[in-house]
Structures are given as structure tokens and as C-alpha cells.
Amino acid sequence: MQTYMPIGYKMVDGKIQIDKEKSKTVKRIFSEYLKGKSLLAIAKELSQKEVTNANNKINWTHCAIGRILENTKYMGDEAYPELIDKVTFDNVQTKRNQKKNQLWRKANRKKGKCLFANKIYCGECGEPYRKYTEHSGKACEKNRWKCKKYIFKNRVLCRNLFYTDEELRKVFISTANKLIKNQRLLDKPYKKEPPKISKELLEIENQITRLEEDEEFSSQELANLIFKRAELTYSTSQIDGYEVQTQKVKEMLVGQDLLTEFDEDLFKGIIDKIIIYQDGKVETQFINGLKISEILEYKRKDEKNGCSEKDSGNHTAANEI
Ligand SMILES: [Zn+2]
Known part of the structure; x- marks a missing residue:
């Protein structure tokens, strides 16, 4: 069951609550990303510092970081308490879109080279x-x-x-x-x-x-x-x-x-x-x-x-x- 719950939460008496220890990791991921670190750099750092993930393993990938950064549950809903405020969450999404556009333009410039x-x-x-x-x-x-x-x-x-x-x-x-x-x-x-x-x-x-x-x-x-x-x-x-x-x-x-x-x-x-x-x-x-x-x-x-x-x-x- 725990596997399906995003990192930072835990189940107590059938209710989803914030996991104090692991929520620090989530907050850290959001703030590091906004400071300009790449998904890969964040994953490497967490692994190096032996921080455990939702499954209590030290196995961080850039994909896992990406999934955390786009999980809207962190802003809170009927089932989940708020862990990340909406402004921070939105800022992260804006930044990710900018990066995607940059990558796209870079790929296109390469394409331009092949074009001729x-x-x-x-x-x-x-x-x-x-x-x-x-x-x-x-x-x-x-x-x-x-x-x-x-x-x-x-x-x-x-x-x-x-x-x-x-x-x-x-x-x-x-x-x-x-x-x-x-x-x-x-x-x-x-x-x-x-x-x-x-x-x-x-x-x-x-x-x-x-x-x-x-x-x-x-x-x-x-x-x-x-x-x-x-x-x-x-x-x-x-x-x-x-x-x-x-x-x-x-x-x-x-x-x-x-x-x-x-x-x-x-x-x-x-x-x-x-x-x-x-x-x-x-x-x-x-x-x-x-x-x-x-x-x-x-x-x-x-x-x-x-x-x-x-x-x-x-x-x-x-x-x-
Ligand atoms: Zn010639």
C-alpha cells in the first residue's frame, strides 16, 4: 500500500498524514530545483547522502524526482494535507516548462545543422x-x-x-x-x-x-x-x-x-x-x-x-x- 502513496505522507489510523521526516525530503527537492539544480543532480545528491525514498530505499532517479515535482497532491486535496504551497508548486511547473522549451530549441538547432x-x-x-x-x-x-x-x-x-x-x-x-x-x-x-x-x-x-x-x-x-x-x-x-x-x-x-x-x-x-x-x-x-x-x-x-x-x-x- 505504502508504495502508492507519494513520499512525504504516511497512513495513520486509516488517514493520510504528513510524514515529518520524509516531507523534509520533498520540500528539499522542490527548493533545490528552484535554486537551479537539475533532476539528475538532485537524484545524485540524495543518493550520495543516503536519503531514503518512499520505499525506504536509497535509489533516486531523475524520473522519480520529476514525478515528485509534478505531483499535484502535494498542494493538498480532500485526502492529502498540503505539503507544498501553491506558489512554490506553480513556480516549479513554470521552470520545468522553460527547461523543456530550452531543450526543444536546442534539439531544433541540432536539427538545423543536419538540415543543411x-x-x-x-x-x-x-x-x-x-x-x-x-x-x-x-x-x-x-x-x-x-x-x-x-x-x-x-x-x-x-x-x-x-x-x-x-x-x-x-x-x-x-x-x-x-x-x-x-x-x-x-x-x-x-x-x-x-x-x-x-x-x-x-x-x-x-x-x-x-x-x-x-x-x-x-x-x-x-x-x-x-x-x-x-x-x-x-x-x-x-x-x-x-x-x-x-x-x-x-x-x-x-x-x-x-x-x-x-x-x-x-x-x-x-x-x-x-x-x-x-x-x-x-x-x-x-x-x-x-x-x-x-x-x-x-x-x-x-x-x-x-x-x-x-x-x-x-x-x-x-x-x-
Ligand atoms: Zn570546393
């Missing part, structure tokens, strides 16, 4: 971009995306430009907005190609049928045609793939307002890769192969006093497509 990984490529040497978090150089060079070959065998090999997360996000916002404003861009490419190929394919089908009907066909000729048919079917299916991908992009953009801030889901849904060029051109390739370029204000990464931050956020759009 393997999506950014160097247009000069074809290598993927990497986020360099540590560099012995100037502070402004930290946390920038640089070509994987920027430093190769301790030498600067690729001199392509660096970008921050923020700059890459802005590129996406600007590029996505171009497409949102002008969704006809998605209809352009596949209008020309497929009819021609279907026609060619149809012709080959006819030839194959004719040859098969003709009893004296050359098997070599038939084999060639069948091979050609396979080739055409393959490229047609690639175009189907294109259409499927284009359809996906279109679906993602249905009812989409112009972006004012970075939209991670949209980025994941419609972007294949971003290619960086040394002249400041940044080319965004969508999952269906459509490319839209931006020219970012040209900047040299290796300039002597190139630490100025004026470069960030000064995008000039490329000529309208």
Missing part, C-alpha cells in the same frame, strides 16, 4: 559543404559552411565562399518566394519532351509488331528495337519521375503564402541541393530538377580584414527568370 548537411555543394570542386564549428582563425570564421576541400591536408585548397546558416536560410526564403510567386516555372520543362518520346516509342512498338508478324524477321533487328524500346521506356519513366516530383512540389506550394521566415518542412520537401559558386552565385535545385539562381553580394572570404558582418543578409536577386 549533404544539401550544400561546392560548384567549383563538387564536394559537399561542411559546417566548420572550430577554426583557429578569426571568430567570424566559426560556424560557417565551407567546402569540404577548404582545408585539405593542412592547406587551403578550395577558395569557394563561406556561408552561415542564416545566409543559407535567407537564400531558401528568397528562392522559394520566387517559385511561390511564379509557379508556372514548374510547368515549363516537361511540356516539350514527353510527346516526342511517346511518339518515338509508339513507332518502335509498331515496328516490333510488324517484325513479329512478319515470319522472316531478322532477330538482330528485333533485338535492336527491343533494346531501343527499353531505353526509351527508361527515359520516359525518368520523365514520369520528373512529373511525380513536380507534382510533389506543387502540392507543397498549394495555398503557400510568401515566406517571411525559414520553413523547415518546406525546405525538406522541395529542395534537392544548393550549389555554391565562387562568384557569389547560389543555385538552388528543387527535387524535380528545376534550378533557380541567386547572386549574393560578392565577398572574399580571405580578405585581410574580412571580418565585417555587413555581408550578411544583403542579397540581391538574380535577373528575373
Whole structure:
């Protein structure tokens, strides 16, 4: 029975009462938490000091501390006398929510890092971009995306430009907005190609049928045609793939307002890769192969006093497509 009663209470003559000794532990947990200790730190400390829990064991976990901190019975109800006043209890809940939000934001920042990984490529040497978090150089060079070959065998090999997360996000916002404003861009490419190929394919089908009907066909000729048919079917299916991908992009953009801030889901849904060029051109390739370029204000990464931050956020759009 005692197991189900929260620590700090005891049963006396069929009534729940405060357990003087153990209620000190509960109060201590609430006050330590408000002082800024983590659940784990509190659990470790209680174990070290051999404080016993509800089951009279010295076995504290951060989960157990968490359960105590959120148990509303401590504020008192019909069955339980008040052990923790409402203000203290509420303060603890507020603090826990703040911490949860912090953790969530931290996790999201990590997600942001993974978001661009393997999506950014160097247009000069074809290598993927990497986020360099540590560099012995100037502070402004930290946390920038640089070509994987920027430093190769301790030498600067690729001199392509660096970008921050923020700059890459802005590129996406600007590029996505171009497409949102002008969704006809998605209809352009596949209008020309497929009819021609279907026609060619149809012709080959006819030839194959004719040859098969003709009893004296050359098997070599038939084999060639069948091979050609396979080739055409393959490229047609690639175009189907294109259409499927284009359809996906279109679906993602249905009812989409112009972006004012970075939209991670949209980025994941419609972007294949971003290619960086040394002249400041940044080319965004969508999952269906459509490319839209931006020219970012040209900047040299290796300039002597190139630490100025004026470069960030000064995008000039490329000529309208
Ligand atoms: Zn490179």
C-alpha cells in the first residue's frame, strides 16, 4: 500500500498524514530545483547522502524526482494535507516548462545543422559543404559552411565562399518566394519532351509488331528495337519521375503564402541541393530538377580584414527568370 502513496505522507489510523521526516525530503527537492539544480543532480545528491525514498530505499532517479515535482497532491486535496504551497508548486511547473522549451530549441538547432548537411555543394570542386564549428582563425570564421576541400591536408585548397546558416536560410526564403510567386516555372520543362518520346516509342512498338508478324524477321533487328524500346521506356519513366516530383512540389506550394521566415518542412520537401559558386552565385535545385539562381553580394572570404558582418543578409536577386 505504502508504495502508492507519494513520499512525504504516511497512513495513520486509516488517514493520510504528513510524514515529518520524509516531507523534509520533498520540500528539499522542490527548493533545490528552484535554486537551479537539475533532476539528475538532485537524484545524485540524495543518493550520495543516503536519503531514503518512499520505499525506504536509497535509489533516486531523475524520473522519480520529476514525478515528485509534478505531483499535484502535494498542494493538498480532500485526502492529502498540503505539503507544498501553491506558489512554490506553480513556480516549479513554470521552470520545468522553460527547461523543456530550452531543450526543444536546442534539439531544433541540432536539427538545423543536419538540415543543411549533404544539401550544400561546392560548384567549383563538387564536394559537399561542411559546417566548420572550430577554426583557429578569426571568430567570424566559426560556424560557417565551407567546402569540404577548404582545408585539405593542412592547406587551403578550395577558395569557394563561406556561408552561415542564416545566409543559407535567407537564400531558401528568397528562392522559394520566387517559385511561390511564379509557379508556372514548374510547368515549363516537361511540356516539350514527353510527346516526342511517346511518339518515338509508339513507332518502335509498331515496328516490333510488324517484325513479329512478319515470319522472316531478322532477330538482330528485333533485338535492336527491343533494346531501343527499353531505353526509351527508361527515359520516359525518368520523365514520369520528373512529373511525380513536380507534382510533389506543387502540392507543397498549394495555398503557400510568401515566406517571411525559414520553413523547415518546406525546405525538406522541395529542395534537392544548393550549389555554391565562387562568384557569389547560389543555385538552388528543387527535387524535380528545376534550378533557380541567386547572386549574393560578392565577398572574399580571405580578405585581410574580412571580418565585417555587413555581408550578411544583403542579397540581391538574380535577373528575373
Ligand atoms: Zn570546393
